[in-house]
Amino acid sequence: MFALWYLSFAIDEIRKHFGWFFGNLNIKLGKNAIENKEQPLQQPQQQPAAINKITDNKPVPEPKPVKPEIKPVTSTPVAPTPAKPIEKPAPATPPSTPISSPSVKPTSSIATLKKELATDALDKKLQEAGKPFQNGNENLKDNLKDATTGFLQKESQKQTERKLNIMVDAAVIAKLEEGYAKLAASDSKSLLKKYLTKEVFDNLKNKKTPTFGSSLLDVIQSGLANHDSGVGIYAPDAEAYTVFADLFDPIIEDYHGGFKKTDKHPPKDFGDVSTFGNLDPNNEFVISTRVRCGRSLEGYPFNPCLTEAQYKEMEAKVSSTLSGLEGELKGKFYPLTGMEKSVQQQLIDDHFLFKEGDRFLQAANACRYWPSGRGIYHNDNKTFLVWCNEEDHLRIISMQMGGDLGEVFRRLTNAVNEIEKRIPFSHDDRLGFLTFCPTNLGTTIRASVHIKLPKLAANLAKLEEVAGKYNLQVRGTRGEHTEAEGGIYDISNKRRMGLTEYQAVKEMYDGITELIKIEKSM
Ligand code: ADP
Numbered sequence: 001m002f003a004l005w006y007l008s009f010a011i012d013e014i015r016k017h018f019g020w021f022f023g024n025l026n027i028k029l030g031k032n033a034i035e036n037k038e039q040p041l042q043q044p045q046q047q048p049a050a051i052n053k054i055t056d057n058k059p060v061p062e063p064k065p066v067k068p069e070i071k072p073v074t075s076t077p078v079a080p081t082p083a084k085p086i087e088k089p090a091p092a093t094p095p096s097t098p099i100s101s102p103s104v105k106p107t108s109s110i111a112t113l114k115k116e117l118a119t120d121a122l123d124k125k126l127q128e129a130g131k132p133f134q135n136g137n138e139n140l141k142d143n144l145k146d147a148t149t150g151f152l153q154k155e156s157q158k159q160t161e162r163k164l165n166i167m168v169d170a171a172v173i174a175k176l177e178e179g180y181a182k183l184a185a186s187d188s189k190s191l192l193k194k195y196l197t198k199e200v201f202d203n204l205k206n207k208k209t210p211t212f213g214s215s216l217l218d219v220i221q222s223g224l225a226n227h228d229s230g231v232g233i234y235a236p237d238a239e240a241y242t243v244f245a246d247l248f249d250p251i252i253e254d255y256h257g258g259f260k261k262t263d264k265h266p267p268k269d270f271g272d273v274s275t276f277g278n279l280d281p282n283n284e285f286v287i288s289t290r291v292r293c294g295r296s297l298e299g300y301p302f303n304p305c306l307t308e309a310q311y312k313e314m315e316a317k318v319s320s321t322l323s324g325l326e327g328e329l330k331g332k333f334y335p336l337t338g339m340e341k342s343v344q345q346q347l348i349d350d351h352f353l354f355k356e357g358d359r360f361l362q363a364a365n366a367c368r369y370w371p372s373g374r375g376i377y378h379n380d381n382k383t384f385l386v387w388c389n390e391e392d393h394l395r396i397i398s399m400q401m402g403g404d405l406g407e408v409f410r411r412l413t414n415a416v417n418e419i420e421k422r423i424p425f426s427h428d429d430r431l432g433f434l435t436f437c438p439t440n441l442g443t444t445i446r447a448s449v450h451i452k453l454p455k456l457a458a459n460l461a462k463l464e465e466v467a468g469k470y471n472l473q474v475r476g477t478r479g480e481h482t483e484a485e486g487g488i489y490d491i492s493n494k495r496r497m498g499l500t501e502y503q504a505v506k507e508m509y510d511g512i513t514e515l516i517k518i519e520k521s522m
Pocket residue numbers: 288289290292348350351352353354395399446448449450475477478479480490
């Protein structure tokens with residue numbers, strides 16, 4: 001009886017102080033007090049994991065909502081949204097609620113919410129509310145505190161969701177509907193088409209990422225414009241992996257051979273690099289060997305959200321940092337801006353530099369301000385290279401002629417360790433290293449050989465089928481979406497998530513060893 005009396009007394013007190021809140025929510029305090037009893041007091045308004053991670057120890061305090069200058073990309077059937085405007089959310093219901101102000105931008109509203117819901121502020125309110133029974137039942141007070149915290153968290157989450165859901169403008173929705181209808185009617189083999197069911201589409205089309213305001217269109221426009229995509233989606237900013245998880249998760253699981261949404265990528269582990277030998281000691285099959293990984297600079301979003309000033313700032317950071325490398329890594333940074341066309345073409349032809357005008361990246365809005373902020377660093381004999389601001393902020397590459405995978409991988413690990421001492425990179429507990437394309441998450445490792453397997457390759461479908469058995473991917477001589485020239489194929493590990501760096505490279509080592517055995521036996 002006594003406890004019941006306390007409870008109803010407490011409800012009245014709380015109603016007095018949070019009248020606006022309970023009035024709007026119509027929540028039964030007793031029920032929620034019990035439901036929330038087991039929950040620890042958490043930081044209110046949790047940000048998505050990706051953001052949490054990206055803001056850990058970062059040099060810039062918080063990724064600013066950027067409104068890049070608009071520079072249209074011309075050749076895209078589905079018009080890209082070059083800059084993602086951070087629109088002002090329409091008033092959240094009810095307008096008078098102290099939880100959010102209708103005029104705040106998404107980031108500042110998160111900051112406001114955090115402030116509003118900070119444990120100190122809450123404690124103060126609860127102290128006032130609890131004055132009449134200061135010497136009363138401590139458990140009851142705890143229950144009330146837990147319950148109120150729970151309500152506030154849930155309500156603030158709903159407020160944020162409501163705002164995100166009403167921010168996508170009509171023109172974007174119209175492009176999405178049109179693009180979706182065309183994709184659905186096409187014979188595209190992309191993972192986008194496979195997993196963008198009507199239900200997923202309808203659930204995601206009104207969402208936006210909180211900090212950069214990226215929409216579903218920003219995520220899928222490359223695949224909508226290019227029905228021949230293998231995958232078809234990119235993450236315009238790290239938050240997209242969380243906000244659009246209903247689409248990213250099944251695509252990630254499919255591409256990376258079963259990495260489930262409940263799985264966690266293992267910590268970085270290069271393993272014992274000396275265990276890898278030469279794949280082709282007699283130089284019969286392997287022309288060259290390359291291992292690369294991707295990295296994103298902490299505190300910066302991915303290509304579609306970067307301003308020209310940020311591109312230049314990143315290039316300056318990267319080039320000055322790399323200029324401090326010594327020994328086999330010592331080299332020079334060459335900006336793309338001002339590079340002679342013939343020099344650029346030679347670097348591309350020799351497989352050292354990224355190609356220009358990739359239509360998949362262009363349609364993803366990833367080539368704005370080109371060639372600003374783009375460049376390449378390499379040592380004298382071009383066995384260690386770093387690409388700056390192509391698809392990812394950094395691509396760190398080790399390559400050389402022949403099949404000595406051990407030497408190539410050893411050089412890569414040395415380079416990555418040295419660079420990681422100098423530059424903080426974006427990493428997520430679940431997804432591993434964060435990259436623009438979901439196919440590169442996790443280890444980000446692609447270990448490849450340029451190889452001639454004339455008997456196996458007489459039937460390309462057969463080569464792809466056999467390679468697939470060993471989790472290998474076959475590409476053309478000039479990389480992804482190109483043809484083989486002179487019978488030379490680029491064969492690499494396909495999956496990069498859910499296994500360590502060592503295991504990813506070993507997958508290529510074991511698979512290529514088997515393919516060579518099969519070729520010899522034919
Ligand atoms: P990435 O490897 O960065 O995903 P691409 O598939 O576009 O990107 O390949 C980039 C470049 O690397 C291309 O010029 C390609 O020919 C070259 N390349 C890939 N593997 C090898 C290799 N084993 N030897 C030489 N060049 C390679």
